[in-house]
Amino acid sequence: MSNNTRRDFVKQAALGSAVLLAMPSSRVLGANDRVRVGMIGVGSRGQDLLKQVLALPKAQLVAIADIYSRRRDEAKQMAPGIQTLDDHRRLLDMKDLDGVIVASPLHLHAKHFIDTVNSGKDLYCEKTMTWSIPEAEQCLAAAKKSDRVVQIGLQHESSGALADTKQWIRDGKVGKVTSVESWMSRNTPHGKGQWVRQVAPDCTAQNVNWDAFLNGRPERQFDGYKFMNWRLFWEFSGGNVTENMVHQIAWIMSALDLPLPTAAYMSGGVFSEKDGREVPDTIAVTLDFPDMTVTWQSTFSNSRYGLGEHILGSDGTIEHVAGATDMVSGHSEEVTRYFPEKANRRDGTAVTGETKDQNHMANWIDCIRSRKTPNAPVEIGYRSAVAAHMANIAYRGKQRVTLETAKAANL
Numbered sequence: 001m002s003n004n005t006r007r008d009f010v011k012q013a014a015l016g017s018a019v020l021l022a023m024p025s026s027r028v029l030g031a032n033d034r035v036r037v038g039m040i041g042v043g044s045r046g047q048d049l050l051k052q053v054l055a056l057p058k059a060q061l062v063a064i065a066d067i068y069s070r071r072r073d074e075a076k077q078m079a080p081g082i083q084t085l086d087d088h089r090r091l092l093d094m095k096d097l098d099g100v101i102v103a104s105p106l107h108l109h110a111k112h113f114i115d116t117v118n119s120g121k122d123l124y125c126e127k128t129m130t131w132s133i134p135e136a137e138q139c140l141a142a143a144k145k146s147d148r149v150v151q152i153g154l155q156h157e158s159s160g161a162l163a164d165t166k167q168w169i170r171d172g173k174v175g176k177v178t179s180v181e182s183w184m185s186r187n188t189p190h191g192k193g194q195w196v197r198q199v200a201p202d203c204t205a206q207n208v209n210w211d212a213f214l215n216g217r218p219e220r221q222f223d224g225y226k227f228m229n230w231r232l233f234w235e236f237s238g239g240n241v242t243e244n245m246v247h248q249i250a251w252i253m254s255a256l257d258l259p260l261p262t263a264a265y266m267s268g269g270v271f272s273e274k275d276g277r278e279v280p281d282t283i284a285v286t287l288d289f290p291d292m293t294v295t296w297q298s299t300f301s302n303s304r305y306g307l308g309e310h311i312l313g314s315d316g317t318i319e320h321v322a323g324a325t326d327m328v329s330g331h332s333e334e335v336t337r338y339f340p341e342k343a344n345r346r347d348g349t350a351v352t353g354e355t356k357d358q359n360h361m362a363n364w365i366d367c368i369r370s371r372k373t374p375n376a377p378v379e380i381g382y383r384s385a386v387a388a389h390m391a392n393i394a395y396r397g398k399q400r401v402t403l404e405t406a407k408a409a410n411l
Contacts, residue, residue, distance in 0.1 A: 029098065029368075034057075034058055034059055034060040035058060035059045035060065035098045035099060035365050035368050035369065036059075036060050036062045036096055036097050036098045036099075037053055037059050037060065037061050037062060037097070037098065037099050037100070037101060037365075038061075038062055038063045038064065038065070038091045038094065038097045038099075038100045038101070038121075039053075039061070039063075039064040039065070039075075039100070039101045039102075039103065040064075040065050040066075040088040040091060040100060040101070040102050040103070040104055040112050040116075041065075041066060041071075041102060041103040041104030041105070041108070041112070041126075042064050042066050042071045042072070042074065042075040042103065043066075043068075043071055043103070043105075044197075045103050045126060046064075046066075046071075046075075046101075046103030046104075047074065047075070047078065049101055049103050049124075049126070049153075049361065050064070050075060050078055050079065051078070052359075052361040053101070053361060054078070054079060056359075056361065056362055056365055058362075058365050058366070058369075059361075059365050061079050061082055062082060062083065062094070062096070063082055063083035063084070063085060063091050063094060063097070064079075064082060064083075064084055064085070064091070065084075065085040065086065065087060065088040065090065065091040066084075066086070067087075067208055067209035067212045067213060068203070068207060068208045068209075068227075069086075069202070069207040069208075070200060070202055070203070070207065072084040072085075072086070086209065087209075087212075088104075088112055088115065089115070092115055092119040092121065093119075097121055098121065098122060098368055099121055099122040099123065099124065099149070099364070099365075099368050100116045100119075100121045100122070100123055100124070101123075101124040101125075101126075102116060102123065102124065102125040102126060103126045103153075104126075105213070105230045105231075105236055105237075106128060106130075106131045106230075106231075106236065106237055106238060106242060107131040107215060107217075107230070107235070107236040107237070108213075108215055109125060109126070109128070109129060109130050109131065109135075109139075110129075110130045110131065110132075110135035110136075110138060110139055111215060112125070113125050113129070113130070113139045113142070113143075114138065114139060114142045116148075117142050117143055117146045117150065118142065118146070120146075120148070121148065122148050122149040122150070122364075122367075122368045123143075123148055123149070123150045123151070124150075124151045124152075124153065124364045125139075125150065125151075125152055125153065125381070126152075126153035127152055127153045127154050127242070127246050127247065127250075127381070127384070128238060128242040128243075128246045128381075128384070128385050128388055129152050129378070129381035129382060129384075129385040130385050131236075131237075131238065131242075132389060133385075133386055133389045133390075133406060133407055133409075134407075136381075136382050136385040136386055136389070137382075139378070139381075139382070140378055140379075140382045143378040144378070149364070149367045149368050149371065149373075149374060150374070150377060150378045150381075151360070151363065151364035151367065151374040151376055151377070152376040152377070152378065152380065152381030152384075153360070153376070154246070154247055154250045154251075154376040154380065154381065154384065155247070155360045155376075156247045156248070156250065156251040157250060157251070157254060157375045157376035157380065158357060158358040158359070158360040158363055158375045158376070159251070159357050159358075160336075160353060160354070160355030160356045160357045160358075161251075161320045161322075161334065161336040161353055161355075161357075162251055162254060162255060163355040164336050164353030164354070164355045165255045165311065165318050165320065165336065165353075166254070166255055168316075168318060168338050168351070169255060169256065169311075169318075172315070173313075173315060173316045173338055173340070173345070173348070173351075174311060174313030174314075174315055174316045174317075174318060174338075175313040175314035175315025175341070175344060175345075176313060176314045176315075177256060177292060177311055177312065177313045177314075178291060178292050178293070178312070178314075179292065179293055179294075179295075179312045180252055180256070180292070180293070180294040180295070180309060180310065180311050180312065181295050181309070181310040181312070182249075182252065182294065182295065182296045182297075182307075182308065182309040182310070183296065183297045183298065183305060183307060183308060184240075184244045184245065184248065184296070184297075184298045184306075184307040185298060185299050185300075185302055185303050185304065185305050185306065185307070186299075186300060186303045187300065187301055187302055187303040188300070193273040193275040193277070193300075194273055194281065194300045195229065195231045195232060195243075196229060196232070196275060197228045197229055198228070199224040199225055199227075199228050200228075203224040203227065204222070204224070205221075205222035208222065208224075208227060210222045210227070213227060217235060229277075231243065231279070232275075232276070232277035232278060232279060233277070233278050233279070234278050234279065234396070237279060238279070238388060238389065238392050239278075239279025239280060239392065240279065240280070240281070240283060240298055240300070241266075241283065241285070241388045241391050241392050242385075242388050242389075242392070244298065244307075245283075245285065245296050245298065245388060245391070246384045246385065246387075246388045248296060248307065248309060249287070249294070249296065249384050249387050249388065250376070250380050250381075250383070250384035251309065252294055252309060252311070253380065253383055253384060253387070254380055255311065255318075256292075256311070258289050258292070258294075258383075259289065259290070259383070260383055260386050260387065260403055261287040261288055261289055261294075261386075261387050261390055262288045262289060262290065262402060262403055263287075263288040263390075263400055263401065263402045263403070264285070264286070264287050264288070264387070264390035264391045264393070264394045264400070264401050264406065265285070265286040265391075265394050265400050266283065266284065266285045266286075266391040266392065266394045266395035267283075267284050267395070268280040268281075268282045268283040268284055268395065269281075269282060270282075271301075272299070272300055272301040273300055280395065281299065281300040281301070282298070282299050282300070282301070283296070283297065283298045283299075283395075284296075284297050285297070285391045287387055287390070287391065303323075305321075305323075306321065306322055306323025307321070307322050307323055308320055308321035308322060308323075313341070314341060314344055315340065315341050315344045315345050315348070316338055316339060316340045316341050316345060316348065317338070317339045317341070318336070318337070318338055319335075319336070319337045319338075319339065320334075320335075320336045320337075321334070321335060322334035322335075335352065335353070336352070336353035337350060337351065337352050337353070338350060338351040338352075338353075358375065360375065360376070363375050386403075386406075389406065390403065390406040393406045393409045394406075397409065
């Protein structure tokens with residue numbers, strides 16, 4: 001090797017070592033290795049996801065982190081042998097974890113999202129991706145800066161209904177779409193408000209890291225009711241818009257390849273759940289897009305029509321409904337159909353979708369191995385989060401908001 005070549009080799013080796021030192025360590029998966037997974041947050045939703053991971057032969061749950069001792073104990077009972085931690089940072093310090101599931105309350109998503117990708121681990125983050133628009137911007141930037149596989153918990157993105165809808169649109173069956181209608185309705189027995197949970201006797205300041213839960217919000221004494229029922233309060237939640245609408249808006253945005261909304265309107269109020277909650281139980285949202293309007297309506301006092309979407313095109317209609325409950329049997333089913341508009345498709349025929357759903361969690365695990373893009377990547381997490389936050393900002397400000405005014409709002 002000549003002196004010049006040797007010098008170039010040494011320079012390249014030094015550069016490579018510097019890059020390796022700068023990057024967080026990650027395990028190299030062998031063909032027979034199971035993907036080792038950790039979880040941050042194992043409350044009710046987190047425990048649903050925990051069960052999903054345990055059911056996957058290609059995954060191994062290794063550790064969980066939660067700020068409430070009861071949740072750590074419950075997770076240990078569900079998955080004996082796992083390590084339980086009271087600080088998510090200790091979990092992210094574990095060198096042999098491949099991926100991390102974030103299922104903490106909404107106002108903690110951004111912190112746990114950014115900490116996870118910065119630790120060099122792949123990420124599954126529950127919806128909505130963030131609590132605010134600025135946080136959505138930060139998470140999008142962090143994900144793009146990294147090379148991590150990021151899946152957002154928008155399970156409808158793995159649905160057969162979406163696959164069929166996209167195909168019908170690509171085939172030109174729908175024509176020009178200028179209007180989309182969507183809705184979600186549910187109900188609870190009288191006196192049992194939606195999302196309201198009892199505060200367990202052990203839900204105390206001694207068993208909960210209250211400061212970690214507040215996440216920089218104003219200090220105050222421990223409040224077990226707000227800790228258990230964070231979905232009811234703007235400080236920690238986005239209400240039904242970020243709990244449910246975001247799924248359907250992401251589905252619609254993906255089906256039609258929509259950009260960010262140009263404007264949002266939202267009306268409604270706390271009409272049925274008179275239990276001290278701040279977030280509305282009855283909602284009507286309108287989102288403006290270029291040459292298109294998307295609406296979403298919701299109530300917590302009637303479940304007859306479940307959830308669904310109508311994509312209304314010049315050449316045809318796509319109807320996706322799920323949970324339209326038979327009042328006698330209580331049975332509900334999901335179906336996706338296409339109906340031609342005879343004015344423009346005289347010979348068109350109705351079609352029923354048959355594509356099966358994919359396992360959303362399994363898709364993430366497979367993508368950790370293949371390094372492919374998952375079904376609900378950070379981009380749709382970002383766009384759906386911004387759309388949801390625009391609607392809430394319009395409601396709280398009691399006025400129409402544009403994308404620009406929403407980004408400038410201090411909410």
